[in-house]
Amino acid sequence: MERSVFLLLPLAVVVMLAGCRAGPGGEDQRHQVPRVDGLPDTVTFADVAPIIRAHCIGCHRQGQIAPFPLVSYDQVRRKAKTVRKMVVGRWMPPWPADTAYSRFLGERTLSARQIALLAKWVDQGSPVGDTTRLPPVAGDLARLMQGVHAGRRPPDKVVWLPDTFHIPGDNRDRFIITKAPFELQRDTFLAAVEFVPGNRRHVHHMNGAMISYAEGAKADVFDGFAYIDADSNKSLDAYADLKLQNDDGSWPLLTPNMVNYLPGLSPPLYPPGIGGYRIARKGAFLLNTMHYGPGMRDTIDRSRFNLWFSPVAPERPIKELFLGTLGSSPVEPPLVIPPDTVMSFRTRMRIPADISVLTINPHLHLLGKSFLAYAVTPLHDTIPLIHIPDWDFRWQFAYTFPRMLHIPAGSVICVEVVMDNTRDNPNNPFDPPRLAVAPDGRNMRTTDEMLQFFVNYVDYRPGDEEISLEPRKP
Ligand code: HEC
Incomplete structure (x- = not known):
């Protein structure tokens, strides 16, 4: 029942075959344009832009993970047919959970009306309409850049990944296991932690845990660092290569799954008094999965964690x-x-x-x-x-x-x-x-x-x- 376990989390290691995925297909209910009454006779970009801005540009903008931007009229018009297909097939925006079963914050789903509106717009030849009544998109882009921790004081500590990671331009997905070790002045409490990708175009998702070393259990937390490419069929013992163990060979305390990153999805910030962690003087963030998306050009990433401390123990710890x-x-x-x-x-x-x-x-x-x-x-x-x-x-x-x-x-x-x-x-x-x-x-x-x-x-x-x-x- 405790959230910390003396057991290391399994590696979220996956092999991915490029391009192997279920594409839109199948003519079930899911893939049909919903019947909705009361749509305007003529649907223009001015009508659909608010939907795109609210649900797509979180990922479909310059420097983000989606393969092309959907910010301007021309960018959306050029992709209109595939936009229709992906939206009607419920492939985009990505939200795997069934909203008829349970509801969550920040659901990335379109209503039947929004889907029908987008489809009708494309079917009518994607007219532009009167875009002067749209607020400037710059406002939406600025809001996206700020993120959920905007307004918080600067972080008390920044924990960098120990090295620059080189992403070869071989158009291949990469699943990396790595650690970001830290040494603080003393044991303390963590009010919030945030993962900041260095290369937003390529960092697809990250699942992170926190390792806490008991006093005297580990001499050098920075020892043994390696970026381990999990995307190979070799048998490997990644945790040993990362030297995560205590000096006596036993396993340290792990707080699993405490900082995750997925583009376009805000991490939860719970109400006052809820949340927070104990953080040991010596520890590391273990990046169980760091997924770098494919690209055609050699590039680099150096991501980091922002930490905000708290002088008091969390009132209701998670x-x-x-x-x-x-x-x-x-x-x-x-x-x-x-x-x-x-x-x-x-x-x-x-x-x-x-x-x-x-x-x-x-x-x-x-x-x-x-x-x-x-x-x-x-x-x-x-x-x-x-x-x-x-x-x-x-x-x-x-x-x-x-x-x-x-x-x-x-x-x-x-x-x-x-x-x-x-x-x-x-x-x-x-x-x-x-x-x-x-x-x-x-x-x-x-x-x-x-x-x-x-x-x-x-x-x-x-x-x-x-x-x-x-x-x-x-
Ligand atoms: C959470 C991030 C995210 C959001 C939000 C998102 N997309 Fe995507 N989209 C992607 C990624 C990543 C791809 C690349 C293909 C893939 O991995 O499925 C993609 C691919 C696409 C494609 C091309 C698919 C193909 O196979 O050619 C279209 C069209 C698209 N998205 C439209 C949209 C529209 C329209 C919205 C909003 C209604 C949207 N997306 C929201 C991440 C996102």
């Missing part, structure tokens, strides 16, 4: 449930997926005390097909948590509920997952498919599959269900 592979609840049946099979797995955990859930984070690798999580209360009510009908390993979001979600003592959290180890899974790293297994916690291989579910929560207090988790300004 705790974490860690279900599944290497966590506190077993996967049933054991995660072994023979080639050419589609299999279902589940993992369950009973909650001994009342909790208030803030953020959840489902995690699977390439063979994931769908993910469902819910809680069943002692009175047999079902509390929906998340449903991801089409798992897409590229969009590994952490999902924050609009309000704290109360789960009563004695409830059971249930996770049900389907894994597809057939040729029909376009993300299958192997053709022909090979036996896929969960890692054993020591040696990590790129072929490892895993099923994990992280639940960030605080101990329940009456009235929590009224507390909104909408981001506040720091």
Whole structure:
């Protein structure tokens, strides 16, 4: 039940075959233009620009991860046909969670009306209309640049990745494991932490944990640094290469999953009094996955962490449930997926005390097909948590509920997952498919599959269900 575990997080190591993904296709309901009444007879760019600005330019602007900008009229008009296809097929904006099942903050989804409006605009030949009534786009761009920590005082400490990473221009995705070690004056408390990518064009996503060394356990935290390219089929022991262990060979304390980065998604900033961490004098951020997107030109990245300290212990510290592979609840049946099979797995955990859930984070690798999580209360009510009908390993979001979600003592959290180890899974790293297994916690291989579910929560207090988790300004 504690959020810190004496166990190292499995590496989120994946192999990616460039260009291998399910493209738009299939003529089910999902891929049709929704029928909506009351659209204007003529739809112009002036009508659709607010949708694009609110939902697309977070990633589709200069220097960001999306392959082309969608800021100006000309940029959108040039891509109008594919924009229509991606929007109608619900491929863009990327938001894997089913909003009919549960709702989260910052959902990147378009309403039926917005989809119909965009489709009609393209069908009418993408006319420009009267754009003079649009506010200047510069305002939206400035807002995006500021980010969620705007207004906070400058960071108390900046922890850099120890070296410049060279990204070769070979048009290939890269999955890197690395660490950003630090040494402070004393143990203290962390009010907030933020990952700042050095190269926004290439840093696709990052999942980070925090390692805390007990006093005297590690002489040199900076020792053993390496950027480890996980995108190879070699067997490797990345954590040993990174020299994460204590000097006596035992493992340090790990706070998993505490700082994640995904372009276009703001990290949660919880209401006053909620959140914060204890941070040891000596430690490191472990970047379990650092995903660099492909590019045609050699380039570099040096990313960093901004840290804000707090003189006082957090009033309601965040705790974490860690279900599944290497966590506190077993996967049933054991995660072994023979080639050419589609299999279902589940993992369950009973909650001994009342909790208030803030953020959840489902995690699977390439063979994931769908993910469902819910809680069943002692009175047999079902509390929906998340449903991801089409798992897409590229969009590994952490999902924050609009309000704290109360789960009563004695409830059971249930996770049900389907894994597809057939040729029909376009993300299958192997053709022909090979036996896929969960890692054993020591040696990590790129072929490892895993099923994990992280639940960030605080101990329940009456009235929590009224507390909104909408981001506040720091
Ligand atoms: C979270 C970041 C993000 C957001 C938000 C986003 N996109 Fe994308 N988009 C991408 C990335 C990355 C790609 C590159 C292809 C991929 O990885 O799927 C892409 C690809 C595309 C493509 C090309 C697809 C193809 O296969 O040729 C279109 C068109 C597109 N996006 C339109 C949109 C529109 C329209 C919106 C808003 C309604 C939007 N995107 C929102 C990240 C984003």
